[in-house]
Amino acid sequence: MTVIHQNDLIDSITDALQFIACYHPKDFIDSLYQAYQKEENPVARDALAQILINSRLAAIGKRPMCQDTGMVTVFVEIGMGVHFDSQMTLDEMINEGVRRAYTSSADILRKSVVSDPDGARKNTGDNTPAVIHHHMVSGDKLRIRIAAKGGGSEAKARLAMLNPSDNIVDWVLEQLPKMGAGWCPPGIIGIGIGGNPEKAMEMAKSLAMESIDIHSLKARGAKNRDEELRLELYEKINQLGIGAQGLGGLSTVLDVKVGSYPTHAANKPVGLVPNCAATRHIEFTLEGNGPADMPEINLSDWPEITRLSDDKAKRVNLDTVTESEIAEWQPGDTLLLSGKLLTGRDAAHKRLIDLLDQGKPLPVDFKDRFIYYVGPVDPMAGEVMGPAGPTTATRMDKFTPRLLTETGLRGMIGKAERGAETIKAIRDNKAIYLIAVGGAAYLISKAIKVAKILAFEDLGMEAIYEFEVKDMPVTVAVDTKGNNIHKTGPETWHKHILEAHCASCHG
Template identity: 55%
Template structure:
């Protein structure tokens, strides 16, 4: 009788922790290859510049071993346990994964941002180590343990959608209706994963697993489809890109680099369809444990990364001095215009906005004056070594929409920086107060951090990464999303590049 394969608990913990560190700064090469092709063929100057920033950021993160994105994600682990394997541990498998998450996210040389809150409903207190992970375990034949780990950012995770279509209804029609409704907060260009069949929970799981498959759309287009599923993937890829949404929603030729589909049998009366977008921070890795010890992943060949010079994108930039900025200056900005910000910049996101609004409603002064200031929606990664701040990319702007009117009316704030579009009420408030909304490129957090020369906490230190900071920035690249007249590039850009497929 063949003896069981024994997997030590430390082998699981060390291997998963190493994989989580690895995916924090290494993009999968297949994603870089397809994004590079998108950069070469992009004709929209704003979208080309955004893709260029993502590619440059990716190479910088790989070289510096620092996170691609400040949102280092919630951890999802798909574990396939061979039936001839025994774990040498008294702890549950999920506890080993959680220990790996703790070790990876608290790593001294490359600390990752803890984003998980323990209670989702009431106090929402941060767990401090990004645990627990979401773990899916499957028992399969074999003598190995296969673990695929992914780090899923909140901006794209929040855009997951589910529908139970009538059996005869068109999946294509639903997808083409749904994708524009996602806005740009999921940080395109990326991927769309579709889970079709099963039940509601099975379809969502299929969609997430589909995103882990190798990106092969360029090969598929070159050789042509060999099945109905491949025909459907190509049709969706072409029609989604024809919507003109483009990189960061600025309007352009590439919104997705691939569309993935996973299927499962379903009830005759149903057609469950789940859609999960994957942002430009496409982070996942696969490891196989066979009892011989922990697994360490080999770094990719950085020669596969293109050498990007952003000026080649052809986007002229206006230099802005934040310390002398006036409302008259803001009135001169145009939708889609690129700005380079220098000077003192405030930060604040969800929790800070909630506290500021509570103070204003109570008739109290804010701890920091926002008059004639610009506010960046960001929760940075902890700094290490000589860094002023860790990777510091934007969070989704629409989450702050409910606060915009009160903040602008009471404080004299001039502009806000986030990612993605603003909702109608926020756009109306911006126009009413002659302010502006700007975007930094989601997926370029390490690149953005290099423009931050110093950082200090001014208020609400107990909020951790959500505290109000003051950054001193030099030539921080942003794009005007909504101008002082209420014109939005997330409306005008896609309209310009929309085409029939």
């Protein structure tokens, strides 16, 4: 019998969450670097460069690679011979580890979990509770797999109850374009087939936490149906041309994981879960001899690369930029922003619209200003602001037309695509939509030189700030005429990939 002591489990959970917030798995870094080396689209290649540079900086600085430090998912395999020396239940121990990780002064992590999800949505203050899956297994060890999953990629999860004769590949290829860029591709896709709805989704979530090995699978060949699906989906998803950050390119997924489970004869449940550019997961085993040791970090595992686009970028002074200057920007242009920048996201936007509805004055003048959709991590000693990457702009679509029309807002910065009505409002108001790279939060924070709260301080990370930035890298996504890179980029690269594929087949 193995005795697992309470503090050993709690400390292991805490250490693991602090670790994965700052360090990518080596297999992910290696695969992302391969994608960077082969990428032909300059805009997508620059996005990949930013993610790689950000990852190395986060590892050096021991700071979160993404501002969304995730909601915790834990898979626990409990050996039948394990005994717990604890005054707490297993779930209580795990949640205590989560609480300590997200409230530690050693490395501040953003707390994103809210209770009463359809009501007050009050932040729990410590990122608890985790979502915990328990499995009893043979043996006398406790195996823990833990992930911190960001909201942007979770929002793109999919579940379908297909008919037995339906084609899974067709369904997946239909979903990927609909998922857009909010999950910050390229990443890993987990696909669970069979069981019942919750089993399919649990499998998909678990599979998305596995190591990248698609290239070794291609080398040896498929041995079963699941592996056949992996290879087919990997090739066909990348042929869609969605690319890094949805900008169009050769790499949309780094791996596809497929698992299956027996199901009812009348059903074919399929769960799809993407893992984003901030892939954060780790596995450890407790055997009764103390807390788990975290992997040793070797900075040589990270490639040292530099962005080549800065030399071609247009430098923009946000404090003096004119309407005519903005009108010259084209989708795909790289900009380096300097000057004063407002921030705000879901909760702040809701309050602004409520004030407009009530005919009350807004706390901030948005006339000719730019707003950055961000919920940053609190700063630590020596920092102006913690990691501050973009959140998914699509969630602000319901508010954007009115803000553009009624406040004179000039520009927006976020990640992922905008909806048709929002693009029309951007065009009609001669506004602009820019994207920052999801997965480059720590790199972006280095551009923030001054930060102060202007309104809604009670919203915490969702308050309206004013940042003063210096050379903050962004890409033009929707120009003043309504041209949209998230539409034209993937279309262009899908065509390019298919033409190249056909040429190689005929060659």
